[in-house]
Amino acid sequence: MNTSSATAPAGAIRLPAVHLILSDAGCEALIAEYGRVQTLEGARALLAELRAKLLADRDGGDTSIPALLAMLSARLREQNASPLRPVFNLTGTVLHTNLGRALLPDSAVQAVVDALRWPMNLEWDIDTGKRGDRDNLIEDLLLELTGAEAATIVNNNAAAVLLMLNTVALNKEVIVSRGELVEIGGAFRIPDVMTRAGAVLREVGATNRTHLKDYDEAAGPQTALMMKVHTSNYAITGFTKSIELDELAPLAKKHNIPLAVDLGSGTLVDLEQYGLPHETTVRETIEGGADLVTFSGDKLLGGPQCGIIVGRKDLIAQIKKNPLKRALRVGKLTLAALEPVLALYRAPDLLPERLTTLKLLTRPAADMRAQAQAILPLLQAALGAGYVVTDEAMMSQIGSGALPVDQLPSYGLVVRPAAEGRISNALGVLEQRLRALPLPVIGRVAQDALWLDLRCLQDHQQQRFIEQLGQLAA
Numbered sequence: 173m174n175t176s177s178a179t180a181p182a183g184a185i186r187l188p189a190v191h192l193i194l195s196d197a198g199c200e201a202l203i204a205e206y207g208r209v210q211t212l213e214g215a216r217a218l219l220a221e222l223r224a225k226l227l228a229d230r231d232g233g234d235t236s237i238p239a240l241l242a243m244l245s246a247r248l249r250e251q252n253a254s255p256l257r258p259v260f261n262l263t264g265t266v267l268h269t270n271l272g273r274a275l276l277p278d279s280a281v282q283a284v285v286d287a288l289r290w291p292m293n294l295e296w297d298i299d300t301g302k303r304g305d306r307d308n309l310i311e312d313l314l315l316e317l318t319g320a321e322a323a324t325i326v327n328n329n330a331a332a333v334l335l336m337l338n339t340v341a342l343n344k345e346v347i348v349s350r351g352e353l354v355e356i357g358g359a360f361r362i363p364d365v366m367t368r369a370g371a372v373l374r375e376v377g378a379t380n381r382t383h384l385k386d387y388d389e390a391a392g393p394q395t396a397l398m399m400k401v402h403t404s405n406y407a408i409t410g411f412t413k414s415i416e417l418d419e420l421a422p423l424a425k426k427h428n429i430p431l432a433v434d435l436g437s438g439t440l441v442d443l444e445q446y447g448l449p450h451e452t453t454v455r456e457t458i459e460g461g462a463d464l465v466t467f468s469g470d471k472l473l474g475g476p477q478c479g480i481i482v483g484r485k486d487l488i489a490q491i492k493k494n495p496l497k498r499a500l501r502v503g504k505l506t507l508a509a510l511e512p513v514l515a516l517y518r519a520p521d522l523l524p525e526r527l528t529t530l531k532l533l534t535r536p537a538a539d540m541r542a543q544a545q546a547i548l549p550l551l552q553a554a555l556g557a558g559y560v561v562t563d564e565a566m567m568s569q570i571g572s573g574a575l576p577v578d579q580l581p582s583y584g585l586v587v588r589p590a591a592e593g594r595i596s597n598a599l600g601v602l603e604q605r606l607r608a609l610p611l612p613v614i615g616r617v618a619q620d621a622l623w624l625d626l627r628c629l630q631d632h633q634q635q636r637f638i639e640q641l642g643q644l645a646a
């Protein structure tokens with residue numbers, strides 16, 4: 173690459189040759205970190221951009237070798253930064269699907285680290301020295317915690333529902349109430365999953381009211397399954413009627429049709445004992461007569477992303493034989509994380525201390541209030557006179573479709589633009605500044621203010637939060 177040709181414009185002549193940049197002592201650290209090939213390509217791309225800039229307006233800024241190395245370093249750092257990054261979830265939604273749902277306890281973190289570094293007996297029975305089944309690693313624990321006869325595990329709850337329908341109801345009818353044809357986050361809709369699973373949806377009742385006789389009349393030789401779906405993210409109120417398990421289970425039995433329940437979030441303990449609203453447990457659903465129950469691993473359960481199917485032994489055996497099971501199975505990292513989380517449920521009294529999700533959900537508002545008061549002056553100082561920060565009570569929600577109408581009293585910081593007018597612009601700028609921090613801070617805009625709910629700012633992460641506030645001022 174010759175930048176000193178006689179016909180080159182004056183500006184371009186000032187750019188050093190690429191080999192001079194690469195052989196400069198200041199480049200050694202970059203080569204050591206990013207490798208010679210990537211550093212060379214980065215330097216060439218940088219020079220090409222500067223050359224174009226010089227040709228256009230003849231101002232390439234400082235083009236000394238130290239200045240170019242600084243630009244190259246920034247460029248390589250940005251190019252190599254992971255697009256998947258940790259953030260502060262101050263949205264007030266504890267199980268935020270877009271922010272990765274449940275945070276896992278340290279015991280699960282350590283198990284995943286081991287599983288990443290070591291070969292594991294994933295499908296190897298250590299007692300017999302023979303091939304094993306990966307489901308066996310967690311099945312006993314799941315049976316103990318749910319009272320079910322058998323269990324299997326797949327990639328997520330959507331996969332669990334798909335696999336269950338495809339196994340039990342291929343080319344046959346599945347009876348579902350019109351009040352339960354849910355859509356979860358856009359892509360998961362019961363009618364669509366039903367079609368993709370090869371099952372035929374047989375809707376019964378009306379949106380607001382479904383009666384037992386609706387199920388009864390729809391059942392026949394073409395029916396493979398009756399199914400109840402947790403109305404995870406909405407509530408139908410007013411003149412309503414839905415059939416609960418205690419009525420539906422005997423009817424399904426009378427027709428000799430299996431009954432499935434998609435619990436969605438699915439919890440393994442009675443949450444009321446921790447002062448949270450009641451959510452039907454998996455055990456209650458099994459005891460209530462469900463033959464199959466599906467639920468997520470990373471919602472209220474507080475584990476890794478996965479879908480769990482528990483229920484009748486013969487049905488689970490069929491599900492495990494479905495070739496789709498292989499396509500939907502989980503890997504060792506998921507199983508490594510899930511087992512210690514399930515094990516925590518053996519000590520329900522210690523769960524709010526040990527299970528991160530429950531710890532966050534049961535955090536007393538006074539905790540968040542103390543945090544808010546400590547952080548308020550620091551945030552106010554960092555934001556300057558353009559904004560007013562106050563500490564206020566607010567409401568968190570569980571998220572991921574768990575108990576959609578219940579809210580948890582919380583506390584946090586509210587930021588309002590100081591000046592009247594152009595509020596939305598000032599809020600947009602504020603959100604953008606918070607997102608630009610090394611650990612982006614994500615809040616919630618409502619009522620002309622930015623709400624930062626501190627429920628999910630864990631004590632051990634508070635220092636990181638405070639340290640980076642200084643960069644807001646810049």
Ligand SMILES: *Cc1c(COP(=O)(O)O)cnc(C)c1O
Pocket residue numbers: 328329330331333354356360401402403404434435436437467468469478479572573
């Ligand atoms: C969340 C949910 C699903 C989907 O579960 P994923 O784990 O997100 O795949 C399915 N059904 C119900 C009722 C849900 O609440």
